Amino acid sequence: MAMARAGGGGTCCSCLCAFLVCIGVAVLIYWATYQPHRIRAAVESAELSNLTVVVRNGTADGGGSGGVVYYRLAVNVTMYNPSGRAGVHYDAIRPRLLLLLAGGASLGAANATVPGVFHQPRMSTTVVAIDFDRSGGGGVAVAGDVAAELDKEIKGSGGGGEVGFEMVIDARVRYKLGFIPIRARPKVRCPVRIPVKAERRGGGGGGGGVTGFLRSGDRCTVKY
Structure with a gap:
């Protein structure tokens, strides 16, 4: 038995x-x-305002113990679902901003993302508005060499330079194939290079800032 x-x-x-x-x-x-294809993304436009670099206890030529960056950056990103058979459910979108130079120093997470959760039908495009606002309060603390390098990048040659950012989006998505949900965590990286010029009036946080506008940026890379 x-x-x-x-x-x-x-x-x-x-x-x-x-x-x-x-x-x-x-x-x-x-x-x-x-065959649900990978999502595609591109920067549609970006507007930078009140970018100000304050170097503390030193000078902008490399000395000093630290610095503070004040800025506001509004970015519109187009998210495209190329699949003709499956829709995409975006359960979370978490953008953060880095400097392209200075070893990829962090400038903080987004203050607002609209829409933050949504469903994208087959072969459709959705524009996501992302806002980073560190123009007030304490700004973003950075190392002294980062502040110095950013200051040089802003000034460029002849006083009008180009500032390079990288926006990283950590997303959580679901592909719904009939009754079977398949989850993924794509990472979207968008280079954002903005020509800048001096603002006419001083920005908050310590002196006059710079502003810039980008009508169309590079295509973003998406990795799953």
């Missing part, structure tokens, strides 16, 4: 394994049939 019970347990285990394998194969076949 003990052997019969053992045999029954082995049969149940085999059936369960076979069932799981069948489910896995079905999901793979379903995925290959629908």
